[in-house]
Amino acid sequence: MLKARQYKSGVKPIWCPGCGHYSVLNAITKAFAALEQAPENAVLVSGIGCSSRLPAYVSSYGFHGVHGRALPLAAGLKVARPELNVMALGGDGDGFSIGGNHFLHACRRNVDIVYVVMDNEVYGMTKGQASPTTPEHWEHSKLTPHGPEVRPFQPCAIALAAGASFIARGHSGDPNGLAQILFEAVQHPGFAFVQVLSQCVTFCPEQAAWKERVHQEDHCTRDPVAAARFLHGDDGFGKGIFYRNPRPVWPLVHAAAAAADLREGFRL
Amino acid sequence: MTTLYEDEALFLAHSVALEQEAAQRLYELANTMDVHNNRELQGLLLELAAYSEHHALAVEALCQGRTLPSLRAWEYSWPQEESPEVFHYARVHYLMTAEQALQVALEVEQNARGFYEDVARRSGNPALAELASRFAGEEAEHVQALQARLQVLQSAAALDNTDFDPPHMPE
Numbered sequence: 412m413l414k415a416r417q418y419k420s421g422v423k424p425i426w427c428p429g430c431g432h433y434s435v436l437n438a439i440t441k442a443f444a445a446l447e448q449a450p451e452n453a454v455l456v457s458g459i460g461c462s463s464r465l466p467a468y469v470s471s472y473g474f475h476g477v478h479g480r481a482l483p484l485a486a487g488l489k490v491a492r493p494e495l496n497v498m499a500l501g502g503d504g505d506g507f508s509i510g511g512n513h514f515l516h517a518c519r520r521n522v523d524i525v526y527v528v529m530d531n532e533v534y535g536m537t538k539g540q541a542s543p544t545t546p547e548h549w550e551h552s553k554l555t556p557h558g559p560e561v562r563p564f565q566p567c568a569i570a571l572a573a574g575a576s577f578i579a580r581g582h583s584g585d586p587n588g589l590a591q592i593l594f595e596a597v598q599h600p601g602f603a604f605v606q607v608l609s610q611c612v613t614f615c616p617e618q619a620a621w622k623e624r625v626h627q628e629d630h631c632t633r634d635p636v637a638a639a640r641f642l643h644g645d646d647g648f649g650k651g652i653f654y655r656n657p658r659p660v661w662p663l664v665h666a667a668a669a670a671a672d673l674r675e676g677f678r679l
Numbered sequence: 680m681t682t683l684y685e686d687e688a689l690f691l692a693h694s695v696a697l698e699q700e701a702a703q704r705l706y707e708l709a710n711t712m713d714v715h716n717n718r719e720l721q722g723l724l725l726e727l728a729a730y731s732e733h734h735a736l737a738v739e740a741l742c743q744g745r746t747l748p749s750l751r752a753w754e755y756s757w758p759q760e761e762s763p764e765v766f767h768y769a770r771v772h773y774l775m776t777a778e779q780a781l782q783v784a785l786e787v788e789q790n791a792r793g794f795y796e797d798v799a800r801r802s803g804n805p806a807l808a809e810l811a812s813r814f815a816g817e818e819a820e821h822v823q824a825l826q827a828r829l830q831v832l833q834s835a836a837a838l839d840n841t842d843f844d845p846p847h848m849p850e
Contacts, residue, residue, distance in 0.1 A: 415752070416703060423710040429771045433707060441752035584767060585760035591753040610769050619769035 412447055415440040420470045429619075431583030431609030432462050435529050438581070439469060439498075441590035446496075446597055453496045456485040458505035461536045462529035462609070465500050479509030482517040485524050490662055493523070496597060503530040507543040507564045517602055518573035520661045525596045525603045528566065529583075531611035531618065539614030551615065568642040570604045571635060571654060577603035578638070578654040583610060584622040585650065592652060601660050608648070624648045631655055683756050684802045687810070691738070692747040693755060693762075694814060697791060698735035701764035702728050705784075708771060715773055723777050727784050731764070734817070758797070763790035778832050785825040792818035 418440035453471035457463035459478035466473025485499035506528045534540040543564035577599040581589035596603035610618035628649035638654040683690045705728035712721040795815035802808040
């Protein structure tokens with residue numbers, strides 16, 4: 412049985428000091444320790460961005476993919492190798508803008524993977540531009556001097572509408588609570604979406620105050636109507652598992668069918 | 680259901696985790712400062728991490744021969760979300776100074792002292808209360824050492840009149 416720290420690769424993260432992603436890294440390793448996860452059976456797949464560097468820091472298999480494409484890579488891998496524990500990772504820009512359409516269809520398709528989005532409401536790697544989740548009146552970027560002036564993307568509500576079967580939110584200020592959410596998400600059969608409020612202290616120093624705003628929400632339901640009502644009234648700072656409603660996992664027919672069967676199926 | 684205030688093995692499991700996590704968080708930040716080429720702060724943090732690790736090893740040695748419960752990360756009964764001797768990630772910054780780092784280290788040592796004092800006060804188990812009181816005393820020593828070090832640093836800063844941008848004064 413490995414300890415959490417033994418799941419770290421030894422590669423030193425290059426995130427800024429104070430970045431919330433360190434906490435997410437620790438939460439993942441703690442969840443793996445609790446799951447007694449064999450490192451050789453876990454794969455972390457990411458896109459592009461600060462948070463997408465995470466697979467390099469974990470002692471498991473990893474794939475640092477193309478911008479916004481973590482989900483199709485992860486889904487393809489899971490379908491081909493269903494015995495693996497596949498976790499897709501990325502940031503809010505990678506997941507909700509560049510990869511936004513993949514997000515919708517991954518929720519809908521319900522492949523048995525976990526998707527962790529480290530949401531800091533900003534494009535950090537490219538020096539602090541507004542992202543899909545940036546508040547409407549955030550004026551800290553010279554590219555949007557009056558703020559984005561667009562309503563922020565609502566990740567959990569959209570995940571529910573698109574058909575995700577597990578929806579949760581964690582906070583980087585609570586890596587132990589996040590580890591528990593990830594522990595549950597990994598064991599959920601189907602697409603598990605976990606939004607993590609993960610502060611960017613460099614471009615959004617005001618996010619250090621998130622710790623005071625975040626609150627526990629014990630509102631887990633399997634009723635999509637109740638979940639929708641809750642998520643549309645949510646202030647964005649509730650943490651916990653909001654929705655868990657297992658449904659058939661895709662692919663319904665096992666993908667590892669014999670090659671001969673596949674040839675037969677495609678015969679003209 | 681037993682609590683860490685009554686069960687010595689459970690209390691020791693918390694103590695081991697508290698000290699190990701303190702050392703790990705400091706090593707993690709030292710590595711970050713290394714990556715960001717802040718060698719001065721890296722050196723200080725490595726030193727602080729080594730002290731914490733030394734203390735963790737001492738607590739682990741005390742547990743030799745005992746069977747401690749194996750807890751998942753979220754099963755610990757900490758007063759806050761994390762163990763008392765780790766700093767919150769948002770408390771540090773790439774521009775932080777040695778003085779700020781010592782201040783953060785001091786705060787978490789004070790938190791750890793408070794945690795042990797609270798256990799010692801609330802425990803109805805005399806042996807456990809004595810152990811917690813002893814740990815609180817050790818944390819108090821760390822607090823004093825850090826306060827002294829912080830004072831030396833602040834005094835040195837007050838005396839330092841190095842001008843990194845001297846006025847141009849031609850002969």
